[in-house]
Amino acid sequence: xxxxxHESVVKRMMSRLTINKxxxxxxxxxxxxxxxxxxxxxxxxxxxGIGYLTPEFFQNFSSRFPAKAGIKAALIGSIWLMFVVxxxxxxxxxxxxxxxEEYAKKNKLSxxxxxxxxxxxxxxxxxxxxxxxxxxxxxxxxxxSVLAAGFTMSLLILPVIIVASQEAIRAVPNxxxxxxxxMGATKWQTVVKIVLPSAIPxxxxxxxxxxxxxxxxxxxxxxxxxxxxxxxxxxxLLSQFTALPMQIYDWAKRPQQDFQFVAxxxxxxxxxxxxxxxxxxxxxxxxxSKRY
Amino acid sequence: xxxxxxxxxxxxxELIAKSSNKKQKQLVEKxxxxxxxxxxxxxxxxxxxxxxxxxxxxxxxxKDIPVFSFLFGTEWYPFANKxxxxxxxxxxxxxxxxxxxxxxxxxxxxxxxxxxxxEYASDTTRRIIKPILEILAGIPTIVYGFFAxxxxxxxxxxxxxDLKIFNALSPGIVVxxxxxxxxxxxxxxxxSSVPNSIREGALAMGSTKLxxxxxxxxxxxxxGIVASVVLAISRAIGETxxxxxxxxxxxxxxxxxxxxxxxxxxxxxxxxxxxxxxxTTIYYSIYSVGFTLFLxxxxxxxxxxxxxxKYREEY
Numbered sequence: 001x002x003x004x005x006h007e008s009v010v011k012r013m014m015s016r017l018t019i020n021k022x023x024x025x026x027x028x029x030x031x032x033x034x035x036x037x038x039x040x041x042x043x044x045x046x047x048x049g050i051g052y053l054t055p056e057f058f059q060n061f062s063s064r065f066p067a068k069a070g071i072k073a074a075l076i077g078s079i080w081l082m083f084v085v086x087x088x089x090x091x092x093x094x095x096x097x098x099x100x101e102e103y104a105k106k107n108k109l110s111x112x113x114x115x116x117x118x119x120x121x122x123x124x125x126x127x128x129x130x131x132x133x134x135x136x137x138x139x140x141x142x143x144x145s146v147l148a149a150g151f152t153m154s155l156l157i158l159p160v161i162i163v164a165s166q167e168a169i170r171a172v173p174n175x176x177x178x179x180x181x182x183m184g185a186t187k188w189q190t191v192v193k194i195v196l197p198s199a200i201p202x203x204x205x206x207x208x209x210x211x212x213x214x215x216x217x218x219x220x221x222x223x224x225x226x227x228x229x230x231x232x233x234x235x236x237l238l239s240q241f242t243a244l245p246m247q248i249y250d251w252a253k254r255p256q257q258d259f260q261f262v263a264x265x266x267x268x269x270x271x272x273x274x275x276x277x278x279x280x281x282x283x284x285x286x287x288x289s290k291r292y
Numbered sequence: 293x294x295x296x297x298x299x300x301x302x303x304x305x306e307l308i309a310k311s312s313n314k315k316q317k318q319l320v321e322k323x324x325x326x327x328x329x330x331x332x333x334x335x336x337x338x339x340x341x342x343x344x345x346x347x348x349x350x351x352x353x354x355k356d357i358p359v360f361s362f363l364f365g366t367e368w369y370p371f372a373n374k375x376x377x378x379x380x381x382x383x384x385x386x387x388x389x390x391x392x393x394x395x396x397x398x399x400x401x402x403x404x405x406x407x408x409x410x411e412y413a414s415d416t417t418r419r420i421i422k423p424i425l426e427i428l429a430g431i432p433t434i435v436y437g438f439f440a441x442x443x444x445x446x447x448x449x450x451x452x453x454d455l456k457i458f459n460a461l462s463p464g465i466v467v468x469x470x471x472x473x474x475x476x477x478x479x480x481x482x483x484s485s486v487p488n489s490i491r492e493g494a495l496a497m498g499s500t501k502l503x504x505x506x507x508x509x510x511x512x513x514x515x516g517i518v519a520s521v522v523l524a525i526s527r528a529i530g531e532t533x534x535x536x537x538x539x540x541x542x543x544x545x546x547x548x549x550x551x552x553x554x555x556x557x558x559x560x561x562x563x564x565x566x567x568x569x570x571x572t573t574i575y576y577s578i579y580s581v582g583f584t585l586f587l588x589x590x591x592x593x594x595x596x597x598x599x600x601x602k603y604r605e606e607y
Contacts, residue, residue: 020500024412030404031413031421034476037469038428041439048442095331103325104332115597116336122523122593123586124530126557127342129564130582134345138570155338162335186317188324209430216432219532219557223564223578245434245533252438252537260442267435274430 045271049264057265061231062247066258071269073230074247077146078215078273080234081243084150085157085214090207092154093161097203100162101169102191121159128156129223137224144225147237152220157210164206168199201288208281212274218245244270346586349579356573362580368543368554370563370574378577380584382543386460386553387588390535393464393549394471394528399521401468402475406517409476410483411505422477429473437537440466445538458540458552466538467531471524478523482516483509519600526592530585532557556585 060070096117104110132152142148172195180190196203221243228250234241248270251263354362357378365379405425409418445462449455455462486509494504510517540552541562554562560578569575 016500016503020502023502024408027404027408027412030401031408031476033401034405034428034469034472035421035424038424040443041431041435044439044443045435092331092334095328096335099325099328099332103328113332113336116339118597119590119593120335120339122526122589123342124532124557124589126530126532126560127346127582127586130560130579131338131342131345133564134349135341158335158338186321188321212430216434218432218434219536219561222561225564245432248434248438249533249537252434252441263438267438270432270435274432278430 045264045267048261049266049268052261052265053268058269062229062242062250066256066262069251069259069262071244071247071266073233074242074244074266075269075273076233077230077241078244080146080241081150081153082211082215084146084237085153086207086211088150089154089157089161089210089214090203093158093207093210094165094203096158096162097165097169098191098196101166102187102195117159117162121163124219125156125217126219126223128152129220131155132220132224142238144227144240145238146234146241148224149221149226149241149243150237152224153214153217156217156220157214160210160213161203161207164210165199165203168202168206169195171202172198201284205281205285208277208284212277212281215273215277216245216270218249221246222249244273342586346579346583349576350583353573353576353580356576357580366545368559370577376573378573378580379545380556380581382545383554383556383559383581384584385545385547386535386539386543386558387529387555387585389460389547389549389553390464390467390531390539390555391525391528393461394468395521395525397465397468398472398475398524398528402472402520402524403479403517405472405476406479406483407505407510409480411501411509422480425473425476428469429477431470433470433531433533434537436466436470437463437534440534440538452550455550456540456552458538458542460539460549460551460553463535463538464549466534467528470531470534471527474527475520475524478520479513479517482513482520485516486512515599515602519596522592522596522599526589526596529592530557530589532561536561556581556588560585 057070058075059072060068061073062071063069096113100110100113104113129152132148132155136142136148136151137144140148142151176194176198177190180194181187185193226242226246227240228242228246230240230242244266248263248266251259251266362378362380364381365377366381367377367379368382369375369377405421409421413421440462444466445455445457445459448459448462448465452461490508490512491504494508495501499507535553535555536558539555539558541554541558542552543554543559544551559581563574563578
């Protein structure tokens with residue numbers, strides 16, 4: 001006597017297994033969709049922009065004529081911007097992270113600061129632009145200078161750097177700290193000589209990724225009134241300037257077909273800029289990261 | 293010999309006394325937490341700065357324009373010479389159109405990819421695909437905007453001849469592509485944190501992988517998945533450059549997705565890149581729109597926060 005009808009089990013199992021296989025394919029294509037879009041995006045921009053990527057493109061200022069338009073002012077401007085954003089955002093971000101991880105007591109105030117940081121991360125970048133316009137451009141009358149844009153961008157990427165630094169500091173095991181205290185070191189000595197050196201690869205990786213977000217961010221620059229047609233290089237921190245994404249935005253908006261290609265070339269420069277930054281981040285992560 | 297060398301050097305007590313300038317050290321130890329606290333409070337000051345800026349300038353705006361006609365007005369013609377109208381509903385409609393299209397694109401593809409990566413893909417596949425998704429997430433939005441304007445819109449026009457150059461459909465789809473990696477990666481994190489013992493239990497009962505994924509893993513990770521979607525919606529609402537480049541600048545209060553629209557963010561950009569004089573009603577209107585935008589995203593972020601906190605399942 002048979003208790004289990006083998007045939008019917010196989011039959012029912014088969015349909016469930018087929019459905020499983022069908023859905024595996026569906027999920028795979030869902031994943032492929034993103035990859036495919038990325039491929040098309042890169043292909044389009046490279047084929048459109050590569051023709052305009054000549055040495056003159058890097059030596060010319062922007063122009064009304066597509067053939068003469070260059071990216072010099074924007075590229076140098078973006079580098080200037082980074083020289084303000086990097087120190088300001090890293091000092092503020094790492095300082096906040098050290099405070100929260102090493103010094104802050106577990107009370108409502110520290111909870112509030114943490115909650116505030118996670119909410120700040122969700123504020124749209126265009127709203128940061130409004131903050132920069134009111135506080136830095138008008139109230140502190142810095143004008144639409146490198147400094148005003150730099151401060152605005154620093155505040156924008158601050159939450160990202162704080163969170164990355166917090167994670168890096170948290171990953172340093174407590175044994176090491178206690179060993180340091182055991183040798184008679186004070187808290188600050190432990191932080192500077194023990195915790196920070198081991199956390200620095202993580203902090204730098206996070207910081208560079210955050211900075212590359214600042215390089216590509218356009219909306220706050222538009223809101224604080226960064227001009228696009230600039231025929232000179234910045235001379236100081238209070239000088240007017242323009243940046244890569246601003247220049248691309250200006251070109252992409254123009255109706256002439258040829259400016260589309262100039263914009264694509266500008267995007268290529270921006271992407272190469274980001275690629276270099278990200279490679280440095282990956283290099284640091286692989287070279288210096290320590291495991292306990 | 294050895295003894296003599298030792299006695300030549302200062303004793304341990306002397307060394308300690310020498311190196312610990314107690315007063316100076318204590319001062320540093322007391323000052324450092326204060327300095328760090330001041331640095332940490334800058335993030336709080338930023339939030340206060342944002343809220344105060346928006347509120348103060350919005351109040352000035354409301355001196356010119358009544359609150360009621362701002363909140364419920366269905367016409368937004370700030371540049372009209374004779375009778376400018378400041379009713380925010382058309383801008384909200386534009387934002388919602390783009391956001392809804394983005395969600396329709398991003399949620400199925402995002403969660404589909406998350407299930408594939410977490411339940412089906414081998415370790416090698418996952419190690420290849422996850423960094424590519426990160427690249428997608430790291431592309432500046434201005435690049436997506438250019439892509440929407442020069443590739444997606446012409447492509448869609450081949451299927452929908454009525455589609456205008458500026459429309460809601462194309463930026464909506466591209467915003468969806470932009471938030472897709474966020475949903476995929478956060479949902480994948482949530483699914484991966486479901487312990488393997490539960491999966492193995494279900495598999496041992498004869499479930500197929502699909503049944504494990506849909507009936508065990510997804511329900512267990514649901515709070516994380518929903519939180520990721522809400523966060524992504526908040527990103528889509530605040531997205532600026534894609535809609536500025538491909539969405540147009542015609543605020544309309546309707547359900548049409550093929551014609552030109554304007555979102556709240558695109559309006560702020562339009563006014564900022566033109567030259568609305570400082571102190572005009574138009575100048576203050578960008579703050580009132582910014583404040584509305586800020587409240588929208590704040591509510592979304594708080595909801596996401598509450599979901600992931602309240603319904604987090606601990607194993």
